[in-house]
Amino acid sequence: MKEITLMPQTSFLIAAARDGDPVALNQLVKLWYKRIYNFAYKYFTDHDLAMEVTQKTFISMNKNLGSLKDESSFKSWIYRIASNYCHEEIRKQKRKWVFPFMKVQQSKDDQDFIQNTESTWRESNPDQEFAQMELKELLKKALTHLPEEQRMVVIMKEYEGLKIREIAEAMDISENTVKSRLYYALGSLKKLLEQWNINKETIHYEL
Amino acid sequence: MSYKPTNEDVIAYLYGEMEESERAQIDQYIAEHPEFRTELEEMEGTRVLIGQLEDEEVPSPMTFMAPSGNSEWLYWRKYVAIAASFLLLLTMGKISGINISYDEDGLQAGFGTIQKGLDAETVNQMLQADRSQLVDWVEKNLESVQEDFSGELQNIQASMNEQRTQRPEVPSLSDEDVNKLLDLQKRDLTYQMAQLSEKLTDDYKEIFKELYVNFSDNLETKRLDDLRNIQTAFDNFENATQEKQEEVEDALFNLSREVNGLIESQNNNDKNN
Structure with a gap:
């Protein structure tokens, strides 16, 4: 887990940006752009959707920064905006009608992909960089297997380093709900990774 | 302990x-339950595994356009713009010599010096002059027309008088000639009539004949x-009569038979008695 040490600068920048300092505003965007993009990217595993959500989030941030009462709650505030846009995108995607055979095609691709990677790992001298790339793909795939609400909680906790209380604030749910979602999400992930033969040994072997 | x-x-x-x-409570529980410790370790392991997923490289972040730094100027800008447009308007007006004024005669606009329009009195005078001119012209014209007319009339009268004096000179026919002409005409006419009647009678004869034949045929x-x-x-009547006769004969025959029967039975009865 990466330690997110953006907050000290953030508080200062928020104050300046609220006073209409464009440099501070752009600095604030620069500081958080990568985080929000990665948050959305892990949620969708799709660059375009992630960009869409990121840009909407920062436009909304710029517009509503004045309404942010407490600078220390900026983190949950901005993730709340981002997660709302994520939900919106998901709703939009669901509304789109997809050809059934395209769906079938996609899931078949997934299976093929997983089988291929498994066989690669059993080989005696795997190309390390290639394998590393595949591990990344598999982990992304594992995330997409989680239900949306569990996925979001895991991303916020594991990759964005939010505190349980902050996640609860951002998602407008109780802390206990956050905890139980995390519990089940970790359980499902563990099962999935075991199924795909990914464990500490494989990682260390590759690294 | 049931925790x-x-x-x-x-x-x-x-x-x-x-x-x-x-x-502290959980630490104690872990110490007492090794299987719980493994569960925790497994979860920790999963966290390490998924922690391998690194951040994506981000395309260069968006930037918000910094608005112009001089906010005082921003505030005054629109007023300066209004003033400038006003000035431009004035300058253009001066150059083109536009002249706009408003007094009791109304709003007036024009290039260069404004030439005042006519007032009501002059307009009235002009109207009157125009009218009198028109009346004069009409009167003059009427006079000339009248003159022309009377001249024409005189001419006509003169020519008529002339004609009247010339009339007796028309050549006249004698009574004999007239009679001859009339006779000629009469004869012509009778001849035509005779021809016509002849033709007509022929036609009528045809028609009547046909009519007669048709009528007789009919x-x-x-x-x-x-x-x-x-x-x-008659045939029907005859048949009917014959049938009736036969019926009557039949009836008579039946009657006679019945009567015979009766007589016989009477006789039998008499005999039996």
């Missing part, structure tokens, strides 16, 4: 977001029809 940490407790412990007191057929009808009626 067992809930799923939520496990997560809070795992992420180190737990109250100190509860933490009469003949009618008569034959009637005769035939009468004959059939």
Whole structure:
């Protein structure tokens, strides 16, 4: 887990940006752009959707920064905006009608992909960089297997380093709900990774 | 001790977001339950595994356009713009010599010096002058027309008088000639009439003849029809009469038989008695 040490600068920048300092505003965007993009990217595993959500989030941030009462709650505030846009995108995607055979095609691709990677790992001298790339793909795939609400909680906790209380604030749910979602999400992930033969040994072997 | 940490407790412990007191409780539980320790270790392992997923490189972040720094100028800008446009308007007006004024005669606009329009009095005078001119012209014209007319009339009268004096000179025919002409005409006319009547009688003869033939034919057929009808009626009557006669004969025969029967039975009765 990466330690997110953006907050000290953030508080200062928020104050300046609220006073209409464009440099501070752009600095604030620069500081958080990568985080929000990665948050959305892990949620969708799709660059375009992630960009869409990121840009909407920062436009909304710029517009509503004045309404942010407490600078220390900026983190949950901005993730709340981002997660709302994520939900919106998901709703939009669901509304789109997809050809059934395209769906079938996609899931078949997934299976093929997983089988291929498994066989690669059993080989005696795997190309390390290639394998590393595949591990990344598999982990992304594992995330997409989680239900949306569990996925979001895991991303916020594991990759964005939010505190349980902050996640609860951002998602407008109780802390206990956050905890139980995390519990089940970790359980499902563990099962999935075991199924795909990914464990500490494989990682260390590759690294 | 019946303490067992809930799923939520496990997560809070795992992420180190737990109250100190509860933490001690769980530590103790872990010490007592090795299988719980393995569960925690497995979860920790999963976290390490998924932690391998690194951040994506981001395309260069968006930038918000910095608005112009001089905010005072921003505030005054629109007023300066208004003033500038006004000035431009004035300058253009001066250059083109536009002149706009407003007094009791109304709003006036024009290039260069404004030439005042006519006032009501002059307009009235002009109207009057125009009218009198028109009346003069009409009167003059009428006079000339009258003159022309009377001249024309005189001319006509003169010519008529002339004609009247010339009339007796028309050549006249003698009575004899007239009679001859009339006779000629009469004869012509009678001849034409005779021809016409002849033609007509011929035509009529044809028509009447045809009519007559048709009529006689028609009469003949009618008569034959009637005769035939009468004959059939008689035939019918005859048949009917014969039938009646036969019926009467039959009836008489039956009657006589019955009477005979009766007589016989009477006789038998008499005999038996």
